[in-house]
Amino acid sequence: MVMTDRPARVIAPVMLALFAAVGALMGDRALPLGLTVTAAIAGLAALVAWRGLVSWPLAIALLATAAGLVVLGHGNSANLAWMGFCVIAGWVALTSALPVTVVTGGALGLGIAAEWLQQRDEPGWTAWVVGTAFTLVACVFAHRLRETVVQLEAAQHQLAERSRAEERSRIAGEVHDVIGHALTVSLLHISSARLALDEDPDEARQALEEAERLARTSLEEVRATVGLMRTDASGETAPMPGAADIPALVESFRRAGVEVDLDLDGGLTTLGPARGLAAYRIVQEALTNATKHAPGEPVTVAGGDSGGVVTIVVRNGGVPRPGAGAGMGIRGMQERASAVGGELVAGPHDEGWTVRARMPR
Template sequence: MTPPIGIRARLARAAPVVAAPTAITVLTAAGAVQTHREPLVAVALCALAIATSAALVWSDAKGMPLIVGLAVLAAGVTLACWGDPRNLGWFGACVIAGWAALVLPTRWAIAVGAALAAEFAVMLAVVSREPGWVTWMFGVALTCGAFVFVRRQRELVARLHAAQAELAERARTDERHRIAREMHDFVGHSLTVALLHLGSARLALDDDLDAARTALAEAETATRDSLDDVRAAVGLMRSTDNNVAPPAPGIADVPDLVDSYRNAGADVHLDVRGTPARVTASRSLTAYRVVQESLTNAVRHGNGGPIGVRIDATADHTRITVRNCCSTPAQHRSGTGIAAMNERLAAVGGTLSSGPAPGGWLVEAVIPS
């Protein structure tokens, strides 16, 4: 959506349209009066300036039509001020040069400025040797160059505003993707654990009511934790304090994550080797999310089979391996979880591979230290 144009921007756009025709008309009249033209001639030249300027503005002329119109205006100024280098009406030539520089491409604007300067050179050679003609030559050239610079600055500002808007939109898109990843991670994990407890409760209803009550209580706790996480995330998005951030889990919290699945009845084995504490905070969060998403997928598609989680931390990298021993490739389809893991790992310079392995499905992530 195009942002509304402010009053200052409207005035900046309207000023050349209104000021240039008005200035050319006034200067043409002043030049005719100063050179003592006949009243009918002065009126005719002013009428020509008004009609030509109005036609150019009304039609929003560009390219060759504008060049022809400016040539007519220059001819009117020349007829009004002919022969006198001290005539103030010659400022009309500077206005015409500035108009051309603001609207026309640079090469055409320079051509118009050169033609106007050549006119004064002809005056110097044919009419008189007064140095005032040289002054007007430099005046036209300076005006043309200054307004070309102004136009380029305006174009640069417009491009910068467009780039700024694009960056802002990209930042909003990245933030939406980040929020979607976070919501998918902790909500998916909590709901998966809750479903495991609910499944255990359903199976235990007929044989062990106490176990069923315990499983339902665990499911209730997992669901409540998920709701608290959602509320915290929404509250963070509404907060205006950029320094407020919820504590992020890390690789040191993986054992608690595995325990939550074990308590829900999943058969998960964890093997940690090396010193994971040496991993940076962002990479530590990435490692945690990879294990979380992999366990969620393994529980969802693994038919209750054993799941092996191995973390190897070295000075150069951290390798995470999650093996699901009882799932088939058809059960694992590419979804938002795999895409989210790929995005997270790409952000920290890591790599991810997932696919069928002997006896099941294997996810392997490598995170540089």
């Protein structure tokens, strides 16, 4: 974890300067100038890190290099100072970019090599060399681990974005089906009202009332669908339609003047919420397409459960008008069937158009 608060940015260079000073004072030759330079660089690094003019890892790297030179010039490795260098070097490697880590590790390695070549009696050299090597290896491992964590976080972010995109696509499909059905059936009612306005005002009024009722119902469905995108204080949303609502859906088309023959297995109405909604939307979209693309033609809706597999078939007579649609409705129905582990095929037959969906119960 990278330390970014101001006290940490000051403590790091100050502690390193302290290690360097103690190491120098423990040596057998004095070097006041070196200590003075070290103190000056430590103060400068602390000030720079405090003001944020450059990154604090760079300030620590510069300080480590200067402190190492002081100890080397003093002629004594001073184990306490080298311990500080190892710890700070490891910390820099864990919290900074690779170039800064290379500079710090290089300075530390040169210092150790120079002290070794002097061939003076120095207790604990082997332990410190092994410790330093272990520190550097651990830092490399930590770098790799941090990169893995960053990659995992990026993958998690991508998954979240994909999930949000899929949710938006699903809700867009819901809104498309609801609005498409509402507009199609409402248009049929309005057309009937226009034709009956002069000869049968009562029939025209009933058609307009039905169109108004359908518009209100569809508006509530749209609100419920959009409500899935957010959670209110109660966390409650209106129930979505299911397979049990298919008869009422068919009846709404019949009231609009569409000739629909319904043949549903009683067990179909007990489908679970996800598959029930998929079945309802598939029938809704198929009826809407039949009404738009083959107006005036009779439609048959059949559905049943056989061996744990639900089959829904919507068939209409007539040939769809060329260029009547872009195929988005069919793709949406296929996506709905696929989402619940099923499949859907749609295409022409000898006498018209057939939509056939299959899904596990």
